[in-house]
Each structure stands twice: as C-alpha cells, then as structure tokens.
Amino acid sequence: MPPQPPSPQSLQVAQEWLTRAEHDLQASRTLLSAPTALPEISAYHAQQAAEKSMKAFLTAWSEEFTFTHDLVKLQAKCEALEPAFASLLSAAQTLTPYATEFRYPPGRTAPTYSEAEEATQLGQSILSFVRGHL
Numbered sequence: 001m002p003p004q005p006p007s008p009q010s011l012q013v014a015q016e017w018l019t020r021a022e023h024d025l026q027a028s029r030t031l032l033s034a035p036t037a038l039p040e041i042s043a044y045h046a047q048q049a050a051e052k053s054m055k056a057f058l059t060a061w062s063e064e065f066t067f068t069h070d071l072v073k074l075q076a077k078c079e080a081l082e083p084a085f086a087s088l089l090s091a092a093q094t095l096t097p098y099a100t101e102f103r104y105p106p107g108r109t110a111p112t113y114s115e116a117e118e119a120t121q122l123g124q125s126i127l128s129f130v131r132g133h134l
Helices: 008-033 039-060 071-081 083-099 113-132
Strands: none
Touching (some): 039 113
16 A cells, blocks of 8 residues: 655654755755865765655655664665655765764774765755655
C-alpha cells in the first residue's frame, strides 16, 4: 500500500527540518570563508544539511526513521518512497563520513578545503532536490 500524501502538519514539521538544514549550509559557507577557514567543521555542517533535508522528506511522508548520521541509509528510505532519490546515492556516500570522521580522534584531522567546498555543494544539491520533491 503506497504511503499517504503529506499532510499540512507533516509538511510544517518538514519545513522546520529544512530551515535547520539551511542554517547548517549557511554555517558551512561561513566557516569556509572565515579568515581562518575550518574545513572539518564546514564539511560536518554540509553533512548535517543533507541529513536534515532527507529527514525532512521522510517526515513529510510520515515515514519513521532512526536518528542516524548514515546518509546512505536515509537515502535508501527516501528512494523507497521516491525513486528519483537514487541519483543522490553518490552524494550520500561522499557526505556520510563527515558526520564523524573528522570530529573524533583518531583519524585525519581535517578534509581539504576543496573537499569541504565539494561537501557544501553536495549539501546544497540535496537540500534543493528535497525541496523540489515536496
């Protein structure tokens, strides 16, 4: 049985998720343009923007999800509702490690500036994609 279309209430909560995603993207850009750029924190916020965007989509459709940072799992849940989400698999795979890889030792200290720029672009792409499918 297909899921019910989004209700006004679920769309309102989804919008709250998207507002937070937009704030994460703003933080990501700000951290890259700061006099002393912080690419590891910028990439984290880009990942968070993508995560919150996908959770917005699932919320709109009243689809339960676990509170995970694994964008590949979230992307698969979204794709089950909307096959076009298949196009986001590569972005989800790229962004997922930024949730934890650089935030906790041991491991690399930071992504490169260009990796953080790419992460920000991917986060924006996912946010725009979700907006276009709500």
